[in-house]
Amino acid sequence: GAVVSQHPSRVICKSGTSVKIECxxxxxxxxxxxxxxxxxxxSLMLMATSNEGxxxxxxxxxxxxxxxxxxxxxxxxxxTVTSAHPEDSSFYICSASRTGxxxxxxGSGTQLSxx
Amino acid sequence: xxxxxxxxxxxxxxxxxxxxFNCTYSNSASQSFFWYRQDCRKEPxxxxxVYSSGNEDGRFTAQLNRASQYISLLIRDSKLSDSATYLCxxxxxxxxxxxxxxxxxxxxxxxx
Numbered sequence: 001g002a003v004v005s006q007h008p009s010r011v012i013c014k015s016g017t018s019v020k021i022e023c024x025x026x027x028x029x030x031x032x033x034x035x036x037x038x039x040x041x042x043s044l045m046l047m048a049t050s051n052e053g054x055x056x057x058x059x060x061x062x063x064x065x066x067x068x069x070x071x072x073x074x075x076x077x078x079x080t081v082t083s084a085h086p087e088d089s090s091f092y093i094c095s096a097s098r099t100g101x102x103x104x105x106x107g108s109g110t111q112l113s114x115x
Numbered sequence: 116x117x118x119x120x121x122x123x124x125x126x127x128x129x130x131x132x133x134x135x136f137n138c139t140y141s142n143s144a145s146q147s148f149f150w151y152r153q154d155c156r157k158e159p160x161x162x163x164x165v166y167s168s169g170n171e172d173g174r175f176t177a178q179l180n181r182a183s184q185y186i187s188l189l190i191r192d193s194k195l196s197d198s199a200t201y202l203c204x205x206x207x208x209x210x211x212x213x214x215x216x217x218x219x220x221x222x223x224x225x226x227x
Contacts, residue, residue: 032213043202043219044159093158097213104213106158 003027004096006107013084014115021079021110023094029074030096034104035067038091050077084114118142118216121203125222132193136201136221138186144208145216148179150188151202153220159202162188193225 003026011019023033031052036044048069049057056069068080077096081088094107121138128134140148151159163170165177165186176189186203203218 034214036217043217046214046216049214091156103161104215106160109156109158111156 004030004094004105004107006094006110008110009108010111010113012113012115015085016083019081019084019112021081021092021094021112023077023079023096023107025075025096025098025105028096028098030077030098031074032097033071033077034095034097035069035077035079036093036095038093038109044093047079052077081112084112086114088112089114117219119203119205119218121201121218121221123219123221125224127224127226128193130193130195130225130227132225133189133191134193134223135190136188136203136223138188138203138218140184140186140203140205140216142205142208142216143184145205146208147206148186149204149215150175150177150186151204151217152199153202154199159217162201190223193223195225195227198223198225 005024005026013019033050035047037047038044046059047062050069050071052071052074058064066082071077091109091111093109095104097104119140148165150162152162153159163172163177165179167179169178174191178187200220200222202220204215207214
């Protein structure tokens with residue numbers, strides 16, 4: 001079946017550094033990828049929709065200059081958390097949609113801890 | 116008001132019990148609905164889609180009532196391995212296919 005690979009699975013970094021998270025669709029082309037964030041004991045919250053070859057669409061309240069999204073190819077989207085702060089510590093998950101098909105495939109998530 | 120609301124639980128049930136989860140959604144434009152399960156610090160996994168006619172997959176039965184914007188999940192003969200967080204999910208509707216709104220999840224613990 002379709003697989004979405006996300007890495008790293010865990011990152012611990014110092015405050016002020018930038019962290020890049022990659023999301024790859026391994027055996028299908030993903031026109032659209034989604035980035036979610038999940039704080040402890042809360043549900044997944046959509047951060048942004050990443051469209052190949054165009055600018056990402058951010059949800060209300062998500063800073064586009066802080067969470068940089070690049071979807072340069074049909075199989076890769078990256079999320080960069082710039083100048084990370086402790087409040088950015090969270091579980092970040094990507095998902096990808098096979099072109100023309102609504103079914104979503106999720107990456108395994110990245111646990112970000114900012115010290 | 117949250118777009119998708121669930122009773123967070125937790126539900127603690129013995130093996131073999133039947134347990135039901137409820138969910139309501141506020142976006143009347145939503146057209147697709149799902150139940151996902153999520154284990155601690157793992158990605159959510161699709162459990163089943165939910166159709167207006169109701170659908171069943173083994174021990175799991177899902178129901179959708181569009182008029183009242185209500186979704187349910189019934190788990191029969193609970194297993195220890197059913198312990199997880201169950202997420203009620205609706206799509207955003209319209210042209211936003213694939214854009215999903217998640218409920219906060221209902222925690223289920225099945226004990227021996």
